[in-house]
Amino acid sequence: MATDKKPADTSAPLLIKRYASRRLYNTETSDYVTLEDIAGFIREGRDVQIVDLKSGDDLTRQYLLQIIAEHESRGENVLPxxxxxxxxxxxxxxxxxxxxxxxxxxxxxxxxxxxxxxxxxxxxxxxxxxxxxxxxxxxxxxxxxxxxxxxxxxxxxxxxxxxxxxxxxxxxxxxxxxxxxxxxxx
Known part of the structure; x- marks a missing residue:
């Protein structure tokens, strides 16, 4: 769902906010993104930070592990x-x-x-x-x-x-x- 808008500053981590509905919101492009979009940002060399909007908890690690698990479950086995x-x-x-x-x-x-x-x-x-x-x-x-x-x-x-x-x-x-x-x- 990510748009083609280019972020202004790619040296700072891309801030993604998770809403109570579990939807992920890209604060730079003002649109909702999927895990695959986030994986794409990372593949492009961009650091991301995912935070819970309500509590402010950093959820980045949890979502990165989820991205890895999804790739592994699709047969993209990197980890023996x-x-x-x-x-x-x-x-x-x-x-x-x-x-x-x-x-x-x-x-x-x-x-x-x-x-x-x-x-x-x-x-x-x-x-x-x-x-x-x-x-x-x-x-x-x-x-x-x-x-x-x-x-x-x-x-x-x-x-x-x-x-x-x-x-x-x-x-x-x-x-x-x-x-x-x-x-x-x-």
Whole structure:
């Protein structure tokens, strides 16, 4: 239902208000939006904040998780069953406090690997920006914003010198080690 109106300031989070009727209202364009519209804003790189109009409670995390759940239920499986199981377990164990940091670091390493791949190929991969936006939304949903400062504002290949293939192998090894440590903490 979102209109084609362009927001004036895309650096500030887009404020969405939830009315008692559970309808979501875009304060910049003065129209009602759906979860899919909100997912679209996020894919475009826009931060959103969803608040309850009456109580003022921040509902952003709840709605981001709902967007992820809807995509997963439609067969757009990004999260392996084992990861979902480990996430559920992490809510009832002592490792709950390290999970957000682990996820943030894992996605940071994934972004670094993607950057290296982009530098090696020297070309744009179709759908790369959408994948990047989905990853950032996932990180925000899973870490509750604790990932800030951990590479979350990655904006594509940088002008840094190319890393070697050994560096990419090292990143892959570190990610595997982190996943192994998390599995052993069960």
């Amino acid at each position: 069953l084992g990861v979902l199981t480990d996430l559920v377990r992490s809510y009832t164990t002592d490792i709950q406090s390290v999970v957000p940091q682990f996820l943030a670091q894992s996605f940071d390493m994934l972004r670094q690997g993607q950057e290296q791949m982009m530098q090696n190929f020297g070309t744009q991969i179709p759908g790369f920006e959408a994948l990047q936006a989905q990853q950032e939304a996932f990180i925000k949903a899973m870490t509750g914003g604790m990932a800030s400062g951990m590479g979350q504002n990655w904006s594509g290949p940088s002008a840094e010198p190319e890393e070697t293939k050994e560096d990419l192998s090292e990143i892959k090894k570190q990610l595997a080690d982190l996943q192994d440590k998390l599995s052993k903490m069960k």
